[in-house]
Amino acid sequence: MADLLTKPEGDAPEGEAIIATPLWRIRLRLFRRSFARNWKIFAQNKMGLAGLAIIVLFGLMAIAHPIFMATIWDGHEEGGKNVYDPRAGADAVIVEKTVVPDGEITDPTTQIGQTEAALQGTGLVIPEVGTVMTAPLANPAPPVISGVPHPHWLGTDPFGGDILSQLLFGARAAFALGFTAAISSVLIATAVGTVAAYYGGVIDTLLMRLVDLMILIPALPLLIVISGFWDLDLIKLGIVIGVTSGLGGTAIILKSQALSVKVRPFIDAARVAGGSDFRIVLQHITPNVLPLSFLYMMFGVTAAIFIEASLSFLGLLAIDQSWGIMINIAHTQGYTLQGLQVWWLMIPAGASVTLFSAGFFMVARAMDEVVNPRLRAR
């Protein structure tokens, strides 16, 4: 310290030059450098890259939905509603069917019994066997690519809603929910962690007991009752999930990280320089726990999607459309045991929830290896 103060005059310009660069620039440069370095490590991990590819794919799906609605799905109105609307759209797909004698139907999607054919028509003339006529395809309809007024590339659900549209819309919902939950979870966890670490004492004890409780009580049952008692939409649900999971294990990990930052010399320096508690926490501790926070955000997305889909599946949420609701509809409408016969009802939605969570999980694991070097393979 002493020789710093009695620095020879000649050194001054150099010192000024350093100060002249604004702090945020330096931070940005440091950030960019460490980002480049970390990206290199990350890119070595095939699993992480695969996860990233999955996330990008879902991102494209989410973007595709409004574009499709505005282009190829535009103007397909029926009864004043667009049949492709992911929430309220319904369509009875009209296809050409061959009339066969009653009770001799081998394939209901291409054949129709004589009696039913008569009802479909005017009801007066019984059509002859062999005539080809247009008739609604049963719902849920299998994928129809062309030859009908409103093609459904992935078929329709039991109510005639377009599966593809619901699926793409579901990606939007998943991102919205995942990010709301992850961000609020990390905000809470970072806040709780840094505050507990910085202040210690009673505040620390109180916060940590609450955290203990949140870890001990499984989230799903608690959220079931919360969503049973209150009507939650996506954003509110995201926040509730975020708060409950943010108060859990993440807070403890971020706290220990913050503790290790707290004892570093620059915090003391900041305190001596007269920084207020709030400023110190915000400016010095928080940036240092951010990489870890980001990691837990990734894990948070996985958890949130999972919970949302489970709650939707149980029919407890007041949201319009999501992958969970798609599965719920198939299940409650009694298609569970038909399995792969109606594969388009369950497989796309279920696979989407799984893949979406897996994508974030894989990225998070790969990031974990960046943040915790000891996990790295030789």
Add this chain to the structure above:
Amino acid sequence: MWKFIAKRVGQMIVLFYIFLALLFVLLDLQPGDISQQFVGNPDIPPEAKQLMIDQLGLDEPKHIQLFNHLKNYSTFNMGASWSQYPRDVSDILFSALPRTIYLFLTATILAYILGFWTGKIVAWKRNTATEKAVMGTSIFLWTVFYPWFAILMLWFFAAYLDWFPVGKFVTLNFESRPDLVNSISDVLFRTSGSEAASGWTSSAAPGANDVFMLLFTSLIVGTIAFFGIRWIVKRQVKDPTTQARLFTGGTVLVFGGFVLYWITNEYGPWAFDIFWHSVIPVMTLTLVSYAGTTLLTRTSMIETLKEDYILTARAKGVPDVTIRDRHSARNAMLPVTTSLVLALATVIGGGIITEQIFSWPGIGQTYLAALSSEDIPLTMGALALIGILALIAHLVADILYAYLDPRIRVQG
């Protein structure tokens, strides 16, 4: 160790009360007080309302209400159910409890044993095709959307392969599944066909719950006997060969005794029917937590394999398999046991969904049914019970950890 356990129990009790208080807050945040919600319910006589107001002290200040709430719940006095009036909430819950414990314990124990075994083997054989396959499967099972997976399991095993019954707890009438009676019961049990074929609905049939309780008790006794024998042998017998012999003998004894008991028991076919219904739910729940244990064990094994004492063991000329099992895996067990706690939330959540999808009449199903019929006392009671179960499970994991780690066990 006793000091440690006492401390943990104390902490758990405190946490339990905080949890109960949290439930009270949840209830209190609802619009109106509980007695108003309940007015609209036609099944309940109006005089019950006054009873409830008195019991819960709804006209008293909040802190008295909270106190009453805590007092009532700690004595399992959780009032009457609204949807099944006038049955007691605690009565409903306690009859559902063993079924949940059965599902949960079987799945957890199986998952822990199998997952640990797989994890340790793949960690030992790194960079092989087996490792890649196991890792892929585990990550899939760990990330798969559980309800969806459960539905697919139900479809595949019950509908497509038609090996197991579809959901529910018992086959209402054996005659509807003659194949079950003829192929399985007749082969396995001495019971004559006619007796078995009369099914659960006949007057000769025992109560499903009684049979289940018998099955449940015998399983618990069997498990305790199995681990008890191992524990005693380990403490009393020092010679390794005698030890191994006694282990095998004990296993055969317990397993044989269990099978013999059920073969000679007249409830055999019924118990088997219940068991048969539990296969897919248990398997589904097991698979998911199995994947978690496998992933955890692998990571933990890889860590322990870097430890100095592994090098010492190799220098001592200890055979590879012994190094893996006795040295590395035994230590890897410690972090896995701790992390079991984190997996617990998944298993409990999964348990609720499992019960719902497979119509398994446990706490989870009761809970969801109560919620959808707006039976608030039953909902709250079920949630409190789930909380207690979670706390107890944590406590068991803690004690297990303390037992496994001499640094805690010996120090006290």
Add this chain to the structure above:
Amino acid sequence: MTQVVEIESRGGRAGTTLLEVDHVVMNYTTKEGDVSAVEDVTFDLKNGESLGLVGESGCGKTSMALSLLRLLPDNGEIRQGRILLDGEDLVELSEEAMRQRRWRDVSMVFQGAMNSWNPVYTVGDQIREALRLHWPTTLTYTEETERIAALFEMVGLNSAMIERYPHEFSGGMRQRAVIAMALSCNPKLIIADEPTTALDVIVQDQILKELKEVQAELGMSIIYISHDIAVIAEVTDRIGVMYAGKLVELGDTLEVFHRPRHPYAYLLLGSTPSITGPRRKLSPLEGEPPNLLDPPKGCRFHPRCPFASDRCKSEEPPMTDIGGGHEVACFHWEEVPEIRELSK
């Protein structure tokens, strides 16, 4: 019975050759390239003799020791050379045959032996494991316990500690117990890799003395490894100095300690304060040890050597006997001044 408890040497007649290390080359394969951790090392060891290996951190001492037991990590490989134990080449042995030799013929006390104990088993059980694997006959539980008690006594531990867990031992006690375990199967050779580094000077001294007494009693051979030449000079018959994977000097302890002929050994000894000799200021060892991924051509020491000539940069000096079994790998050994008088 007595045969079990009695701790006797299985070492051959004193003075005959036990171990011959013959031009051993050991490399680690890494992403950046091959690390040449042991390069063309040759030495031998007689029954009942003790040899010290010294050198800076990272010069390959542990790698040498691990090569002797073939305990290298997956990326380490003995590329060349022979390691003859009682005339049998260990490099050629099958993995199973090697496993049976370990501890029975050659045991090891590891660097940082404090962590050598598995935390979940009692110390007694861990020694028992070695006995069960390598003792020629099957012992009963009581016989095992008796033998462990005798070992404990020998290294100055209370036999009541047998059933205790490692965490209940102090650092020094753990170290003693490790030595007891190394002695448990009467090996012909013990490799002690920095057996006392983590301990305070007094305990360090005690343990080394005890080891020396045990060795005198049982007549086994010991290889001591240390970065501190002064510590092991008191307990070894001969000393080898390693630098950057190579053995650069080998000779009788007194010779090497008082009249080092290799410039590196000279500087290394200069940086070790002598308690007995007069204090004098020596030119310190400057620079960093070389990167073993890409060691210098010629003599590996030449970049740091005050005596280096052009020849040193291109030609590798071979180990040459300069008389009395004192070998040096240096072209300029005659120019190296004497640092201590042979007064001891």
